[in-house]
Amino acid sequence: MNPRVRIVGTGLIGTSLGIALSRAGYAVVLTDPSPTATALARDLGAGAVASADDPAPDVVVVAAPPDVAGQVVAQELGRWPSAVVTDVASVKVAVLDQVRSLGGDLTRYVGSHPMAGRERSGAVAARGDLFDGRAWVVVPSDESSPFAVETVRALAAAAGGTVSVMSPPDHDAAVAAVSHVPQLASSLVAGRLRELSDPAVALAGQGIRDVTRIAASDPQLWTQILAGNAGAVRAVLAEVHSELGEVIAALDTLTDGDGVGAREVLARVVSRGNAGHARIPGKHGAAPTAYATVVVLVPDEPGELARLLHDVGDAGVNLEDLHLEHGLGQPFGLAEVSVLPAVAERLADELTSRGWRLHG
Amino acid sequence: MNPRVRIVGTGLIGTSLGIALSRAGYAVVLTDPSPTATALARDLGAGAVASADDPAPDVVVVAAPPDVAGQVVAQELGRWPSAVVTDVASVKVAVLDQVRSLGGDLTRYVGSHPMAGRERSGAVAARGDLFDGRAWVVVPSDESSPFAVETVRALAAAAGGTVSVMSPPDHDAAVAAVSHVPQLASSLVAGRLRELSDPAVALAGQGIRDVTRIAASDPQLWTQILAGNAGAVRAVLAEVHSELGEVIAALDTLTDGDGVGAREVLARVVSRGNAGHARIPGKHGAAPTAYATVVVLVPDEPGELARLLHDVGDAGVNLEDLHLEHGLGQPFGLAEVSVLPAVAERLADELTSRGWRLHG
Structure with a gap:
């Protein structure tokens, strides 16, 4: 028999998980x-509204904001003495420490990080x-x-996720490098555009558009995520800061010094x-393939x-990737079609x- | 009568310009x-091979690498005493100073920066x-x-470019912010992935893929570009470096201090x-529109x-933009279709x- 699941927090993740399960x-x-x-979550098919008469849950999923996740996990562990409890916060050491x-x-506690949303x-x-198909x-x-680990693995798989297992420190170090630091870099680069003149901003090409796409993210959520992973983010940022300092020093020697070693840096x-x-x-988690474009x-x-894509299909060629580029003032775009x-x-x-x- | 054009340097830009003109x-x-x-450029239809018998050119386009562009411009100005000379380097103050x-x-010298390539x-x-249609x-x-300015404007327009006019310092400050600093940020973030474990790198999602797409760029060319715009790049980088320092200090107070003010930073x-x-x-250089996705x-x-795109067209809806996302281990992709x-x-x-x- 499938376990009874209690979901605490019916935002995007909690409600989606309720529907899937x-x-x-x-x-x-x-609740x-x-x-x-x-x-609203009930009406969307995510489950029944919790009541005092409910039988005890087998699994509790805490889908609360990152800064309160640990506290809610501890409450639920206390309230349901035989339930396995997981959470879905995108940082894991801080939640574990709080619990x-x-x-x-x-x-009975096993953290989760469904990479969706x-x-x-x-x-x-x-x-x-x-x-579906997300990590x-x-x-x-x-x-x-x-x-408890097996229970949470099974729940993640039932929700459609592609499951992997990592320790809390390894997880936090990984997301610092592949998610949190890229977010900060994107925000910092985009921040420089605030006071640029209109003609200068008009020179923005595809490079900066890609680099700053995630700079549109929500400040409140990201403040919680970054604060919740402060140690691991700091470690990666310190490397970026130090290397950036070397670049600045190299540029200084080019403008005001002898320039020795600057180009090497x-x-x-x-x-x-x-x-x-x-x-x-690459695609599907496979090793990167050098696609032709x-x-x-x-x-x-x-x-x-x-x-165009109809013609690509007609040619019997499978599209591996597609990247659209819009330039300045042009009556067309460039489609970069990646194929084997x-x-x-x-x-x-x-x-x-x-x-x-x-x-070309 | 159209002017006689001499192109010095038959790489991608010089040859493409020869074909267009x-x-x-x-x-x-x-030459x-x-x-x-x-x-090879001649065989591709870019023009005739220059010879000693050629009549003097009306315009010379120097399409040499950035670090020698100024020197070649000065040579050509001296060799052809009535010709207008331009170059196509992506930095402009350094070339002007050298000339x-x-x-x-x-x-008779007017710089150019065709944003293509x-x-x-x-x-x-x-x-x-x-x-065509590029800035x-x-x-x-x-x-x-x-x-001289009018001559170079006309040549740029004849080649298909969308022409704008900026002073050398304004140009260099603009490209530092919209191109050179984003390149460095992308390279620095990507550099952090070198020593990450395979399971950690496997968590890379669309965010870091976008941020690091241009990290695949050519180190030799970018060293020349960054060195050639050292002053303007340094000015923008110093802001990034300083703000990054504030972020690191804020993260430190969260892990080792009282955390006061950290979340605000x-x-x-x-x-x-x-x-x-x-x-x-947005597209076409127009003001950004909040497209629905x-x-x-x-x-x-x-x-x-x-x-899918056939069905979008059938619905009589014009696609404003399209973004494809591949996740981890999934048998499908997500297409983000942007429309009015x-x-x-x-x-x-x-x-x-x-x-x-x-x-979603």
Whole structure:
């Protein structure tokens, strides 16, 4: 029999999880500090509203904001003496420390980090397929019982997540490097645009658009995330700060000094960036593949992009990736079509023969 | 009659410009330190190989690497006493200073920065439409004659560029903020991934993929660009470095201090990033529009993306932008379809009725 699940907090993650688990046959009850939010989640199919008559849950999922997650986990551990409790906060050491300091039974607590959600928030944005194929990191402590770990793994898998297991410090160090520090770098670069002149901002090309896309993220949520992972974020940021200092010193010797060694510093920073970038896994978590890119001019008219992709499909070529670029004041865009290298030349020929203009 | 153009340097930019101007009816001659490169550019339709018998050019375009551009401009100004000379380096103050220090006639020199090219290089990648609709900044000095400025403007327009005019310091400050500092930030963030464990790197999501896309850029070229714009890059980097220092201090007070004021610092950095990001112009250089986004699950099978865009076109809705996201280990991608807010709901309904699964 599927376990009884209690979800505490019916925002985007809690509600989506309720929908996913209800569909998977779990008996889900919901609670939230806001009765309106709980009722909305119920209406969206996330489960029943929790009541005093409910049987004790087998698993409790705490989907509260990161800064209160530990406190709510400890409360739920105390309230349900035989339940396994997990949370979904994107930082894990701080939550574990809080649960420990509040005397929660750590054998029954296993952290979770479903990597889904992004900028949107609230139950209205909830979807039962939010976790489908997304990474879901299960984060046991040394004290977690094997049964508790297995229970949380099974729940994550039932919700559609692609499960991996990491220790709390390893998890926090990983997300500091792959998520929290990139967020700060994006925000800091975007912040420089505030006081730029209009003609200067108008020179923004695709590079800065990509670098600053996540700079649109919510300050309140990110303050909680960064504060909750302060130690690990600080460690990575200190490396960035130090290397940035070396770059500034190198630029100084170019403008006011003899310039000796400056170019080596600049080349090293960009080369290290090459090496780090090459480590990011490709599509489907596979090793990165050097896709070939065919760049096509797409007129800015309804249906033109669709016609292009129809022609790509007609050519029997599978699109591995697609990147659209809009330039300044132009009546068309550039579509970068990524395909396996072996078929790139044939695709280019096919598209040219169908009247598409390819671009260097 | 169209002017006679002499192009010095037949890499990607020089060769592409030769093709574009030849098509526009200009009489183009080509020269490069490498006779093989010159011959290749000629064979690609970029113009004739320059010879001692050529009549004097009206315009010389120096398409040499940034670190030698000033020197070559000065040589060409001396060799052709009535020609207007421009260059295409992506930094402008350093080139002007070099031309001045070498005694070049500054009335006939006007800098250019065609914003095209990106990672690819060499004549083999050249296309006559490389500049179509791309920003081309014309960068006169105080000494440039109006005739020289007009000549370079006309050439940029004939090549297909969207022309704007800026002073050398304004240009260099603008590209430092919108191009050179984003490149360094991307490289520094990517550099942190070098020594991360495989499971940690596997957590990389779309955010860091976007932030580090340009970290794959060429170290040699970027060393020249950064060194050539050292002063302006340093000014923007110093702001980033200082704000990063504040973030680190704030994180320290959270781990080892009383935490007072720390959250305000973090929230301010992310909020400023919001404000800067909002200034980036939308498509066509127009004011940013808050597009509505419809997120669609696209199975990873040939032709599925094309079918989606076909359905979008069928619905009579114009796609404003498209962003594809690949997650970890999933058999499909998410397509973020950006459209005008007024049509988003109708599009969502249409797509749902055609069997598409919408997301979040």
